[in-house]
Amino acid sequence: MPGLLLPLTRAVTYTRWLHMLVGAIVPFACAMVYPGLSNPSPHDWLLVAVLPIPLALAAGIVPSVRHAEGLQARLMLFPGPHARVRNDEDPGVSTVFSASWTDRARTGAWLVLRLESGLALALVTNTLLTLALSLAGEPGRADPLPYVSDAGWVYTLLAPVPVLALVMVAAGAGALMAQAARRLLGPSVKERLAELEKRTEQLLERNEIARELHDTLGHALTLAVVQAGAARAAGDPHFTDRALEAIEETGRAALEDLDRVLLVLRDTGRPPGARPALDEAGRLLDSARSSGAQVDAEVTGPLEHLPGPVSREAYRMLQEALTNVLRHAGPVRIGVRIAVEAARLRLEVRNPLPDPAPVAGTGGGRGLRGIRERAALLGGEARAGQHGGHWLLRVDLPL
Structure with missing residues (x-):
């Protein structure tokens, strides 16, 4: 049990969470233009996920984007001075400009992954936080749960469960994103030879x-x-x-x-x-x-x-x-x-x-x-x- 709760005490869990949520800004910005966020249907959410992909691929062609993404990944996806663990290992993420079309393609794939995973985590975050507020009986909730007059306190006790589940989901997703960063933003063969x-x-x-x-x-x-x-x-x-x-x-x-x-x-x-x-x-x-x-x-x-x-x-x-x-x-x-x-x-x-x-x-x-x-x-x-x-x-x- 203490091992399962360890991600709660690690600052890198929350920096990874923030890093992924920032990736959802572009899909939501596109959704505000089309198809809108007023009662979106599953088809609308599919459009929200697909529409930013050409923008991400186009941005990946710019050489400096790989440099910027590498710096962000090093700072927010890996343990460092901000984390409560000692880790002097090289994260294996490059911070140089794209020097080939292979680098540009890998950067574009990373941007697409960041947008899609950020959008998915944002939806999960919103759903689980809403559930936690509903269980806590937050006044003004949109869809309150039915209360039993003599057992309402049970729902209040269950309110932290969605929050803990959300943190665990964010920790797992962040660890996967760190591994993906090593593969997509890691040094190319040419960079490894130069090093x-x-x-x-x-x-x-x-x-x-x-x-x-x-x-x-x-x-x-x-x-x-x-x-x-x-x-x-x-x-x-x-x-x-x-x-x-x-x-x-x-x-x-x-x-x-x-x-x-x-x-x-x-x-x-x-x-x-x-x-x-x-x-x-x-x-x-x-x-x-x-x-x-x-x-x-x-x-x-x-x-x-x-x-x-x-x-x-x-x-x-x-x-x-x-x-x-x-x-x-x-x-x-x-x-x-x-x-x-x-x-x-x-x-x-x-x-x-x-x-x-x-x-x-x-x-x-x-x-x-x-x-x-x-x-x-x-x-x-x-x-x-x-x-x-x-x-x-x-x-x-x-x-």
Whole structure:
């Protein structure tokens, strides 16, 4: 029983009721013109239901009507801030303008359904409220029920029954209209594809931002830790000054990258700063050298003429590779080879194996996984593992 009375306490029941009754305004307005509302016959009520249909179909052709109907349906047919239930689910009703004839046809069908259901609910509402007033013995009723002198109070007690029945009918009709709104005003296939593409782009953007933060901050913090440890171990004031200078430069570059990423997250409308490219690899190599590592670099080919996406992603791969070496092996001898060969970019980073040596091919760290993801997005591949007593990372990217 409490479950049956639950719709009485929900505000959405009455907003749906109102939404449907508003749909009856057009049929009644047409009925006042023809055939009139003075003692209408069943044939007259049939005309009242049929005459507004061409108007509804014509209104459905207007693109903005779908937008307006979608907003009304979202506000009045579904639980929201006005309801006494928590429902964060998307109602599944579109609020965009009609973009195709299919959208226009669905909007016209929705308008016809809204007019007809509103007219039916208005007639039911009038009938049941009239019955309730008659049972209550309202003075001035048009057709009073016959009273029995010694049992008239029974009719008065029955007066709330039509009202409760009316609320239940309105609640059921409103729930059906909400389902119909999802089908007729819901997003089209084209809109669903556009929304899916938008979500995919957002996920890719978030992953890209996560990789950017991981590469930038991880590189800066790793260099700072290695340089600080080397300076403390060396005990040389001159070396300490150089290490502090390198930490300052690396930290400043990391802050610039962080500001650029935050501009994207805040969506300020200002274009983010330019991302570093592979022709600036010397900055990475110098940072690694300043940490105490011996870097032997071999660069062949015009790096400045590389395509932008390839050059920027390769820079991040090299940054992550150097960070991994310093993090896991320390300031060791590092061999770097960057070559532009026959429409391909080849990047190799080699370093002695740390003790204990990692298991070849595991690649369990975020850094190697990020490098592989970047390479795969560019149509290339990245491999890492033991090779002749060294740890070797090879990246092959098409141009």
